Amino acid sequence: MGEAIVVTSGKGGVGKTTTSANVGTALALLGKKVCMVDTDIGLRNLDVVMGLENRIIYDLIDVAEGRCRLNQALVKDKRFDELYMLPAAQTKDKNDISPEQVRKIIEDLKPDFDYVIIDCPAGIEQGFRNAIAGADQAIVVTTPENAAVRDADRVIGLLEKTQIAPPKLVINRIRPSMLRNGDMLEVDDICQVLAIDLIGIVPDDEVVIKAANQGEPTVMNPNSRAAIAYRNVARRILGETVPLMHLDEKSGVFRRVRKFLGMG
Amino acid sequence: MNGKSSITIKGVKEGLVFLLDDQCDFVTLLDELHAKLDKHEQQLAGPLVHVYVKLGARQLDEEDKERIRAIIRKQGNFLVQTIESDPVAEEAADYASYRLHTVAAMVRSGQTLEHDGHLLLLGDVNPGGTVRCTGDIYIMGALRGTAHAGCAGHEEAIIAASLMKPTQLRIADIISRPPDEWASAEPWMEYAYLADGAMQMDKLTHLHHSRNKVLQAKGV
Known part of the structure; x- marks a missing residue:
């Protein structure tokens, strides 16, 4: 029996889908059988980030309304045999599915997978209630901004x-240079306010945008700091003790990455 | 009366609700009630109707209530069920009688913690969260959201917090917005109180000057 983990944030644009895609892929990289579920009905993105858009035949709503079997709707990843995605519908909206229907689908997925990663839409309305319905655990993504x-x-x-x-x-999209100058919220301050366990800090990395545009999860690129950070999140989900990444002292790596990409 | 009726009649599922204005003179009110019922005599005839009278803030003794009943009863099919005034404002509750209640909680954005009496909160209040109390508020943790002490009108209420970084503080009807009005960067614990209708901050260690009613057995 697998575990269902919902990735949520409230605010839009902080990196829920990126985190879902990368943590899901990282877990698959570590040999786990993973299914990613996109619950952002009407604004689906996970398939784009994963580069699987052209393989979609059925979607979440089709499964909920019985137009296809669950297995038919699952899209197999092109890189991993044990990584699947259940896409959201693009033509419907959040009210076309109920939390009970989502819960049923997640319950059906859990026996076949080690991890079910649920990508939640922004907001706290119906879409949010749908996404958290079947989850056992939750990852909250934030950026170092007050909002x-x-x-x-x-x-x-x-x-x-x-x-x-x-x-x-x-905590996503940390800019070490801004942290050093005190222009960005400190990781410690955020943890103090939110008072929950930290499972990862991810530096801002241009590679992430580039990779997402190419439909290639960042974690595949071992030269990216963000990739290492996402892999660390996955390892912590598996129960490993991994020290937090040092954002400051390794700025040399950034330079190396930039050089590697031909920008330095 | 400047043409505005002091009586409003509303139909509800159970019958009719008579809303009587609480500002005008009582005799005027009775006259108008009289007139109104006479005018609508035909329309209001028919099967038995339950009537609920609401007096607003007006307080009446039994004798006056009976006068209202008598007028309405004249309309054969009306049965007066209740005559009610709004509950008296909570001024009656004595500040000294408030009990201290302890809660362990994180009050997060969008959440409100309300209590009748004094409150000891073991946890934080985050921005966007609110704690509201009729008595004092003591927070063993960080106050980053809004705290409203003495919300029933007690100006002697105080707000104390281990870390005082509120979005807004309110005591009774006074609202204060840090850091526009004051800022706290002191290393010691502070409390907010009202002095001459303005929000003030002081060291918590000074609180006993104003509240020394409890007898202490101090060593000699």
């Missing part, structure tokens, strides 16, 4: 009222 932290706090409050285990925090 994102505020929304993360709101979402944590809502998650704490459910049966889901205490959520874990990913």
Whole structure:
């Protein structure tokens, strides 16, 4: 029996889909059988980030309404045999599926997979309620901005009222240079306000945008700092103790990456 | 009366609700009730109707209530069920009688913690979160959101927190917005209180000057 983990944030644009895609892929990289579920109905993105858009035949709504079997809707990843994705519908909206229907689908997926990663839409309305319905655990993504932290706090409050285990925090898009100058919220300050366990800090990395545009999850690129950070998140999900990445001292790696990409 | 009726009649599932204005003179009110019922005599005839009278803030003794009943009863098919005034404001609750209640919680954005009495919160109040109390608020943790002490009107209420970084503080009807009005970067614990209708901050160790009613057995 696998575990269902919902990736949520409240605020949009902080990197839920990127985190879902990369953590899912990283878990597959570590030999786990993973299914990623996109619940952002009407605004699906996970398939684009994974580069699987052209393989979609059926979607989440088709499964919920019985137009196809669950297995038919699963899209197999082109890189890993044990990585699948259940895409969201693009033509419907969030109210066309109920939390009970999502819960049923997640329950059906869990016996066949080690991890079910649920990509949640922004907001705290129906789409959010759908996404968290079947989850056992939650990862809250935030960025070092006040607005994102505020929304993360709101979402944590809502998650704490459910049966889901205490959520874990990913701080995304950290810019070490801005941290050094004190222009960005400190990791420690964010953790103090949100008062939940930190499961990963991810530096801002241009490689992430580039990779997403190419439909290639960043974790595949071992030269990217963000990739290593996402792999670390996956290892912590598996229960390993991995020290937090040092954002400051290894700025040399950034230069190396840049050089490697021909920008330095 | 400047043409505005002091009586509003509303139909509800259970019958009719008479909303009587609480500002005008009582005699005027009775006259108008009289007039209104006479005018609608035909329309209001028919099967038995239950009537609920709401007096607003007006407080009446039994004698006056009976006068209202008598007028309405004249309309044969009306049965007066209740005559109610709004509950008296909570001023009656004595500040000294408030009990201390302890809660362990994180009050996050969008959440509100309310209590009647004094409150000891073991945990933080985050920005966007609110704690509201009729008595004092003591927070063993960080106050980063909004705290409203003495919300029923008690100006002697205080707000104390281990870390005082509120979005907004309110005591009784006074609202204060740090850091526009004051900023706290002191290393010691502080509390907020009202002095001459303005929000003030002081060291918590000074609190006993204003609240020394409890007898202490101090060593000699």
